[in-house]
Amino acid sequence: MPTTGVLYKEDNYIIMTTVDKEKYKCLLPLIASGNEEEEKDYKGPTPGELLEPLFKQSSCSYRIESYWTYEVCHGKHIRQYHEEKETGQKINIQEYYLGNMIMKNPLSEPDQEEKENSKDGAKEIPTKNIEGQMTPYYPVELGNGTPCSLRQNLPRSSTVMYICHPEAKHEILSVAEVTTCEYEVVILTPLLCNHPKYRFRASPVNDIFCQSLPGSPLKPHNLEQLEKQQEMLKMPFRRVKEEEMPSTKEEKFSSIHKPVAVGSHQLLTVGTTHISKLTDEQLIKEFLSGSYCFHGGVGWWKYEFCYGKYVHQYHEDKESGKTSVVVGTWSKEEHIEWSRKNAARTFSLREDGTQTVRMVSHFYGNGDVCDLTDKPRQVTVKLKCKESDSPHAVTIYMLEPHSCQYILGVESPVICKILDTADEYGLLSVPS
Template identity: 95%
Template sequence: KPQNSSVLTTLFEEEKDYKGPTPGELLEPLFKQSSCSYRIESYWTYEVCHGKHIRQYHEEKETGQKINIQEYYLGNMMIKNPLSEPEGQMTPYYPVEMGNGTPCSLRQNLPRSSTVMYICHPEAKHEILSVAEVTTCEYEVVILTPLLCNHPKYRFRASPVNDIFCQSLPGSPLKPHNLEQLEKQQEMMKMPFRRVKEEEMHSTKEEKFSSIHKPVAVGSHQLLTVGTTHISKLTDDQLIKEFLSGSYCFHGGVGWWKYEFCYGKYVHQYHEDKESGKTSVVVGTWSKEEHIEWSRKNAARTYYLREDGTQTVRMVSHFYGNGDVCDLTDKPRQVTVKLKCKESDSPHAVTIYMLEPHSCQYILGVESPVICKILDTADEYGLLSVPS
C-alpha cells in the first residue's frame, strides 16, 4: 500500500474520530477577551481586535503636538460564521467574515470588508502574518494562532514523502565513504559548536546535554555539536549572561525604521541606506536610579495566575530615558521596554515592535526565548538576573 495513501487515511480517521471543541469554540477565548494584534509596516499600522474590528491607520504629528490620524476600518464585528470548511488544503485555515467597514469611494461607497483567516501555529502569539487587498476594498488578513492546533483538521499537513531505502551489496560499507564525509561536513557547517575539554566529556556536565549531541573528533580537537532545536544549558547560561550584560543585543522591526535594544544600555531607532549611510536616533538610555524612581509609580512586573493558584511573572517593564531631544516637545525621548517570553525552538528568535502613544514617548515590545528563563528572577523593581 503506498505510504501517501496510508498517511492520508490516518489523517482522515483522526478527523472523523475527533469529538472535541469546534474551531469557533477553540477561538472563543480570543474573541471574548479584549485582545488586539498589531502589524507595523512602513506607512500603515494594522490593528486586529479579534471579533470586533480591523483598523488600518497612519499617524502624523505636527508642530504643537497635534496628531492627525488617517484611518480606515476594514471590517467591523463578525457578520457570519465560516463560509466553508478547509478541504484538502496543505495549510487549512478558519475564515471569519467581517463587514460594515469604512465606505469605499471606489465602489459606490460600499462598506469595506475582510476575511480573517486563522491558521494553526504552535509557537504563535496571535500575530498578523499578512494583510492583502485581494480586490478593491476587500481584504484578507492572516492570523497565526496556537488555539486551532488542538483540532486535527487545522493542523499543518506536511506533503507526504516516500522513503527510499538503500541496501549495500555484500562486503560493502553500510554507507558510501564519500556520503559519510559529506554528511559530516554538512552537520559541522550548519550547527554551532563549543570547544570542550576532554575531561569535561566524562564529567557530570555531560548530563546537561541531550543524547543527540555526541562529541565529534576533528583533528586533535574535541568538539561538541549543539543543535538549534535543543540548546544546551551551557549555551543558555552564556546567552543569558551576554544579554543581561548588554553585549548581546536584539535587533528587529519592519518598515523604514529598525530597532536595537541592548539590555541595561540603550534603545536605538535606525535606518540604513546605501547612499546616505545610517541614520540613528537614541530613543532612550538606561539609568538604574531613574528606572527605580519610575517603578515606584508604575507597574514594573505583571503576573498571571496559573491553574494551580500560583503566580508567575508574565512581563517586566523597564524605563529608558534621556534619549535624543524631540523636535516636537523639546524634551528628551523616552521609552518603556516591555519584556515578554516568546516560546520558540530557536534561542535567537525575537519579536520587536514599537508604539508611540504620545509624541516621542514610546513603548518597545520585546519577546524572546532568552527572556523566558529569567522572568521569574525579577525583583520588586522588575530588574532581572541570571537564574541560580
C-alpha cells in the same frame, strides 16, 4: 519489498548512474498514506462549526505595533486605531474599520459550501505561505469598512484567515494590506486543529530504495567514502566562543506568540526569542556591560536593546537593505534626572511581608528627530522578571502612548536574577 506505510510498485523506478559508471535501480514511492486516509474518513464538525465558540464568545484579539493597534473582534469587525493623549487627559482616537461582518452568521455560507463539496472531494482547501510552509486556512470575509478615499470611497474590506496552531490563543499573526484598502489578517487558533485538513504538516519525505545492477558494487564507492568521513567526525567538539558562533537567536513559529497584559488591552503578538547559550553568569555580565543585546519584535519592525547604550527600531529588506531608527540613547545623568520625577523601581510584597523589586524603568532619550513633533525620540525601557520554561528566553514589545515617545517592554528569566540589585535610580549590577 519494504513495508513502510508508503506504496511502492516494481514498475515505478528509475535507473541511476554514478560518476563512476555504477548503476542502480531505484524504486520510487507512489503516494504518502496516513493523512489522506484520515482526511477521507473524517466525519466530524466542519471548520466553521469548530470556530463557532470563538464567534459566540464575542472575544477580541489585539496586535500592537509602533503606531497602530489592530483589533479583531471575531465575527464582528476589524479596527485599526491610534490613541493619543493631549493635555487635560483628553484622548484623541484616529481609527479605521478594515471590515465589518455583513452576514448574520459569518460561518454559515462557507460551511454550506464545504458540506456540498465534501461529497465529491472537489473543494480545494486554500493555503498561505506561513514562514516557508504552505499552510491551510479557513477564510472569513468582512466588508463594509471605512470608505477609502484612494478607491473612490469604496469601503475597506478584509479576509480573516484562521489557521491551526495547537498552542495559540487566537492571536493575530499578521495584518497586511494586499491591495489598496484590502487586507489579509492571519489568526492562529487551536480550534481548527481538530480538523485533519487544517492541521499543519510538513511535506512528506519518503525513502527511495535502490538495488545494485549486475557489475556494480552493493554501495557506490563515493557513498562509502562519505560514510567513513562522517564516522571520523563523530567526536566531541570544542566549545566555540560566542563571538565565533552564528546567531543563536531563533524565532520559532510555536513560540513567537505569548500573551502579555498591557494596560486595558492584551498584547497578543510579541517577539519571544531564545537569546543565548551562555551560562547565566556570563550572560548577565555581558548584558549589563552592553556587549550582549536583546533582539525581538514581529512584523515589519524589529527592536534591538543594548543595556546602557541604545534602543534601535529596524527593518531588514533583501532589496533595500536595513532601515534603522534610533529610538533612544543612554545617558546616566539624564536617566538619574528622569528618575527623580518618575518611579525607577516598582515593588511587590513577598509572602513574608518583605519587599522585592518587580520591575525597573530606564530612560533613553536623544533618539532620531521625529517628523511629527520635530523633537528627538525617547523611550522608557521597562525591565521585568518573567518566569519561563526556557531560562534564556526574552520577550520584547513596544508601545507608543504619545507620538515618538515609546515604552519598550523587556521580560525574561535573566532579568529575575538581577532585579534585586537595583539601586535607588533603578540601575542594575552583577549579583554578588
